[in-house]
Amino acid sequence: MANRIKFPKASDLFRFNRKWDLHSHTTFVDGKNSVKEMIEAAENKGLELFAITEHVRSSAIQWWRGYVKEIHEQCRGRKIQVLIGMETNAIGVSGSVDVTEEMWQDAELILGSVHGYYHEEEGWAKIPIGSLSHEKALRYEVEKAIGLCHHPQIHVLAHPCWLFEKYYGEMPESELRMLFRVARETNTAIELNGDYLNNPKRFLNILMDENPTVSFGSNAHSIHEIKNILLDLKEFLS
Helix, strand or coil: CHHHCCCCEHHHHHHCCCCEECCECCCCCCCCCCHHHHHHHHHHCCCCEEEEEEECCHHHHHHHHHHHHHHHHHHCCCCCEEEEEEEEECCCCCCCCCCCHHHHHHCCEEEEECCCEEEHHHCCEEECHHHCCHHHHHHHHHHHHHHHHHCCCCCEECCCCHHHHHHHCCCCHHHHHHHHHHHHHHCCEEEECHHHCCCHHHHHHHHHHHCCEEEECCCECCHHHCCCHHHHHHHHCC
16 A cells, blocks of 8 residues: 555655645554544544554564454545554664564555664663763664665654654754665655654755655644644744
């Protein structure tokens, strides 16, 4: 399905008039509302395309089949198009993720994200954020994000720079440009959500200059957080 989604180029951002939210979560993992409630809310808010993208790793296979079945059942008879998605977490700097073959086959939209830094040489033990220098954290974040872009089955780089910017400040322009160029070359869409950026206007200006494709995702964990991201983005550049 995601291969048939025509993600717009960043330079076409404000000529794009579709109403999408392609990043959300439900009570299957850490959301506050059910699949049914999230789909109904997205439909009531006038969205045309909506994706439920639960956090996964291989152990999620215990609930995965019920998740897929529930989305199929709740989509019947609705005008809104809903995608079965998943949000994968980069483990290694190469973009490796912990997902089963069944999940790859079922998922219609696959997000790749950086949720932490890990010791590759120590059995993938998680590194406490505050223990890393600015330089090391930047290297971990950028290398993992680039690795995800090179992963052949990942469609969207979710909330890029979020982890680094939350703890270390703005990502340097040189690294942002490098990441956007790789995304453009690998045809990986950059997810847009101004809530996760220290300086959304700066981010968007650099993004449009490098011109990769883009996706739109609220990362909603409740019905109240679902939204058309384009409205926020237009405010940032107004």
